[in-house]
Amino acid sequence: MNYNPVMSTGYKYKRIAESLRQRIRNGKYGEGELLPTTKMLAVEFNTTPVTIDRAIKLLVMEQLVTRTPGVGTTVLNQSRPTRSTTAPRLIGALLQVQTESRFWERLIEGVNDVLRPEGFSILIGYHNQELDVALEHARLFRDQGGEIVLFAPFDRPNVSRYEEDNAVMVTELRALGMEVIMLDRYIESVPGHFVSEYCYSMGKAMIESVIAKGYRHPICFSTDYVSVIGMRERAFLDGCRAAGLDTTDDRIVRVPLKTYQNRDYDTVVAALDQVAEWDVVVCLNSRIFNTLLYALARRDRTPLGGEPRFAGFVDIELMDLDRVVAYVEQPVREMGHAAGRMVKHLLTERSIEYQHALVPCELRVLDDD
Structure with a gap:
């Protein structure tokens, strides 16, 4: 396979x-x-x-x-400027595990595009969604002189756990004497700096475009909660509502993140089979997109008789467009650029105001064959 x-x-x-x-x-x-x-x-x-x-x-x-x-x-000159000390300025990055599309690595490459010419180095640690592991890396960052931590917040099963666990993490990082910039997502309970995508308007437009093509029974495959997942779910429901469809919560199928990570196709297909009517599946991230595309590769018909179709949010352009109606691409490297500029701002301005950067996504609606 x-x-x-x-x-x-x-x-x-x-x-x-x-x-x-x-x-x-x-x-x-x-x-x-x-x-x-x-x-x-x-x-x-x-x-x-x-x-x-x-x-x-x-x-x-x-x-x-x-x-x-x-x-x-x-x-321009690509060499690093000469500094008064041989030790580079250090930035820490607490990331989630690597993905097939290298999402976090590409985001950090964007940060490096901005900071490397200024003589910065980035220390990377993977927190594996665990507070203790993240804190161990954070203490190492602090001990080596790290001034700022770029933090990819933990995924959690629901909003309350997401807010609670990430608020604890941000508070602990600040207690270690480091400022925190959240990457790709944010939390509501503790004000802070963050860089994220702006996906709502493009996501809503995507759903409206899909429905305008004649797909009247869209369902959405979602997963564990992070702020961008919540925003994408809202875009899906609001797009359905704007197109005149009902917005009952049973349009959204939530499957634990580990199911997608483990490529448990049988569980995914079983969850899909619980839905009586659907003609297009909207996937809320690249991992879900890949899992659904593969799981349904041999399925020729939907419960309504048509060929399965897909739409959704991805962090890199889709290559296999055979059954894809539309998708929204995340601006991964551009988010890294925004984070790099934010680091420079925080180290030079020392502003007491929290900095937020929302980078627009791009929508691609595919022509019918």
Whole structure:
């Protein structure tokens, strides 16, 4: 069996940006050199100048290049600045386990795009959803001079546990003398800094688009609670409501996170079989998307007679679009850039106000064959 994720490397402009990024870091384009013109790059990558401009804007945000009207795009100095001490400034990162799509690693790569040129180093620890493990890593960060911790909050079965456990963790980190920036999610019970996606409007628009295509019986597969899951569930229900469908809670099927992590396809299919009527499944993250796509690969018909269709939220562009109607892509690297800028702000401004950054997602509605 092939368990590889059905994902590619992202929207075309992001793939182009990654290609140019690697050329710069490998020395093909040196400091002070001009990149090929937008028109030349558009021909090379078989795309439009608008797509090239979007790719270049990412590199500008990462401080790899600068654009000068009438001149072009110039490569900047990529070496770290000389500091008065040999010890780099340290930032800690408490992350969840690695995923098939390298979500957390790609987010941290975005942080590094911003902070590495400034002489920062990032110490990474994986907390495995456990408070004691997270605190052990945090003490090591503190002992090595860490000033700020980037924290991916714990997933929990419900809102109250999510808020309670993560509030304890944030409080403990602050007691260790480190400021905290929450990544990809946030908590309501304790004010703090966070960087997250803004998925609600795109998610609601996705559901409305799916229903407008004629799918009148959407169901939603969800999982353990984090703030973004709550936001996506709300977008699903509000999209159904806006399209004139009922919004009873039985449209949402909640399956524990470990079921998806363990690729327990039988349990997932059994949960789906409990739903009497459905014609499209909306998946609330990439792991759910992959699990459902694989679990239903051999199922030809829905209870209503049509071929199973999918929509949902993913952290990387889908490659297998055979049964996909629409999806919303998370801005993973861009969230890392926002977190890196927030770190710099906190270390220079020392503001007493909490900083929030919401990075918009992108919606892709696929044409019917």
